[in-house]
Amino acid sequence: MSSPGASRRLAGRRRELALLAFATPALLLLGVVFAWPVLRLLSLSVEGGSLEHFEKAALDGLYVSVLGDSLKIAAAVTAICLVLAYPVAFWLSRAGRIGAALGLFALLLPFWTSVLVRTYAWLVLLGRNGVVNRALRDWGLIEAPLPLLHNMAGVLIGMVQVLLPYMVLPIYAALLRVDPDLSRAAEGLGAPPWRAFLRVTFPLSLTGVSAGCALVFVLSLGFFITPALLGGGRVVMISMLIEQQVREFLDWPFAAALSAVLLLVTLAIYGLIGRITRGGRLEAA
Amino acid sequence: MRRHRRISFGRILLGLVAGLVFAFLMLPLLVVFPISLSSASYLQFPPPGLSWQWYLRYLDDPSWIEATLRSVKVAALCTVLAMGLGVPLAFFLVRSRLPGIRLLDRLTAAPIIVPTIVLSIALYGVFARLQLIGEWYGIAVAHSVLALPFVVILVGAGLRTFDEAQEQAAAGLGARWPAILWRVTLPQLRPSLVSAAFLAFISSFDELVIAMFLSGAEMTLPKKMFDNIMMEIDPTIAAVSVLQILLVGLCLGLASLFGRGVLTTTMTR
Numbered sequence: 001m002s003s004p005g006a007s008r009r010l011a012g013r014r015r016e017l018a019l020l021a022f023a024t025p026a027l028l029l030l031g032v033v034f035a036w037p038v039l040r041l042l043s044l045s046v047e048g049g050s051l052e053h054f055e056k057a058a059l060d061g062l063y064v065s066v067l068g069d070s071l072k073i074a075a076a077v078t079a080i081c082l083v084l085a086y087p088v089a090f091w092l093s094r095a096g097r098i099g100a101a102l103g104l105f106a107l108l109l110p111f112w113t114s115v116l117v118r119t120y121a122w123l124v125l126l127g128r129n130g131v132v133n134r135a136l137r138d139w140g141l142i143e144a145p146l147p148l149l150h151n152m153a154g155v156l157i158g159m160v161q162v163l164l165p166y167m168v169l170p171i172y173a174a175l176l177r178v179d180p181d182l183s184r185a186a187e188g189l190g191a192p193p194w195r196a197f198l199r200v201t202f203p204l205s206l207t208g209v210s211a212g213c214a215l216v217f218v219l220s221l222g223f224f225i226t227p228a229l230l231g232g233g234r235v236v237m238i239s240m241l242i243e244q245q246v247r248e249f250l251d252w253p254f255a256a257a258l259s260a261v262l263l264l265v266t267l268a269i270y271g272l273i274g275r276i277t278r279g280g281r282l283e284a285a
Numbered sequence: 286m287r288r289h290r291r292i293s294f295g296r297i298l299l300g301l302v303a304g305l306v307f308a309f310l311m312l313p314l315l316v317v318f319p320i321s322l323s324s325a326s327y328l329q330f331p332p333p334g335l336s337w338q339w340y341l342r343y344l345d346d347p348s349w350i351e352a353t354l355r356s357v358k359v360a361a362l363c364t365v366l367a368m369g370l371g372v373p374l375a376f377f378l379v380r381s382r383l384p385g386i387r388l389l390d391r392l393t394a395a396p397i398i399v400p401t402i403v404l405s406i407a408l409y410g411v412f413a414r415l416q417l418i419g420e421w422y423g424i425a426v427a428h429s430v431l432a433l434p435f436v437v438i439l440v441g442a443g444l445r446t447f448d449e450a451q452e453q454a455a456a457g458l459g460a461r462w463p464a465i466l467w468r469v470t471l472p473q474l475r476p477s478l479v480s481a482a483f484l485a486f487i488s489s490f491d492e493l494v495i496a497m498f499l500s501g502a503e504m505t506l507p508k509k510m511f512d513n514i515m516m517e518i519d520p521t522i523a524a525v526s527v528l529q530i531l532l533v534g535l536c537l538g539l540a541s542l543f544g545r546g547v548l549t550t551t552m553t554r
Contacts, residue, residue, distance in 0.1 A: 019377045038404060088307070112491075114491035121314065134330070267398070
């Protein structure tokens with residue numbers, strides 16, 4: 001006769017084993033079609049135990065400047081997204097039922113529409129004779145068409161439109177968790193609304209802000225389709241160099257080295273912002 | 286009185302800014318509708334007249350239809366794989382008390398963080414060796430890795446709000462585990478399951494970067510569109526885009542009617 005404690009432990013262990021058996025196919029998939037290929041690629045970069053490919057990447061000014069440009073673009077996209085997303089998230093969190101439903105639809109429909117479709121639409125909108133330039137000219141706001149396509153402006157506009165929902169949604173989720181009674185209490189104690197917002201609501205929403213920033217920065221750093229189509233070859237991001245190395249030059253070890261750099265920078269930034277987020281969460285708790 | 290007016294002024298300003306940003310988000314979606322109905326023979330805005338010619342051209346061109354069917358097949362298999370493997374994985378990640386569970390949680394979310402271009406060329410190398418380039422099921426398997434995190438996050442969120450005492454009650458009444466899962470747990474998770482399936486389908490149907498490397502000459506719809514945009518911008522793409530937008534709108538509508546938690550796909554955990 002086993003004691004009840006022992007049999008419960010046994011049942012617990014059987015439960016764990018059953019759960020693990022449940023998850024095994026998915027973990028195998030992640031191992032075989034994700035972890036192993038990525039690690040295999042990374043190992044190509046140090047083939048033969050030499051770091052020559054990393055040296056090439058570090059010494060050739062082109063690659064360093066493209067990585068720098070990619071970081072700058074990612075930072076700019078993140079900053080613009082934050083400035084645009086916060087008012088939207090705040091408005092959504094205070095909107096009524098119908099307003100919130102409509103707003104979420106206007107946010108989620110573009111979010112789930114193919115990046116390619118949206119990028120194509122920007123090609124139509126931003127060209128010399130595109131919709132935007134035509135409208136601005138018809139309204140008498142400009143004389144000559146603005147250069148909006150095949151340059152940095154086009155890339156930024158397209159990327160911000162694609163990545164904006166990734167910023168709005170976490171901030172919105174964080175704002176929903178903030179008890180509106182808190183800012184009401186601050187106003188009841190005599191704080192003007194803007195101060196109640198700045199001192200009470202805004203700090204409590206910072207977890208969402210940093211989650212959104214981490215996501216947008218990381219996604220834009222590795223972005224490919226939008227800069228490739230809207231940059232017109234004049235804006236080069238590191239993902240485009242990686243593609244070129246594989247497709248045109250078949251230089252796998254060098255592509256692998258560039259991938260390793262991109263992956264390292266991505267993980268480092270994600271980890272860094274994640275750490276700030278967790279710190280914020282502890283404070284909020 | 287004065288204070289009241291200032292609040293409402295701030296509210297109007299906020300509403301105005303939010304409205305402009307919503308307009309910016311919707312603008313690219315809205316602009317393709319009139320272009321797709323253009324009667325001009327090349328890209329012209331505003332269109333000089335209306336016609337269905339670009340939709341007809343899409344329907345009459347076997348290569349567009351083939352690409353569309355291939356994408357539907359890929360997305361369907363991807364959905365089956367992501368659901369079939371992701372739902373059990375979500376149970377494991379939510380309920381297991383193994384010490385390494387946090388690490389596996391991270392591994393599951395990793396396909397979102399790792400840049401798609403890196404994953405694409407990594408898979409390209411492996412698939413080329415296995416001679417899987419151009420095979421539609423290869424793309425589906427690769428896409429299921431990207432869809433898996435969506436499924437796990439949505440279903441996991443549903444599972445966390447599920448009261449496990451119901452399963453214990455069913456077990457106490459003599460039900461066996463498969464029956465409990467099938468008759469008690471899964472029916473209550475249905476909203477999360479529906480959302481997860483729709484989003485897995487769309488995420489694969491829209492995916493371009495992986496398909497670019499793995500599809501070879503056997504193009505998926507996004508790959509065919511990409512090539513077409515690079516060659517010539519004719520309004521056929523606008524017609525295809527409209528159909529895609531309508532499909533996504535339909536999926537979103539259905540998911541919000543029958544599903545739950547479409548919002549939680551923002552990876553905010």
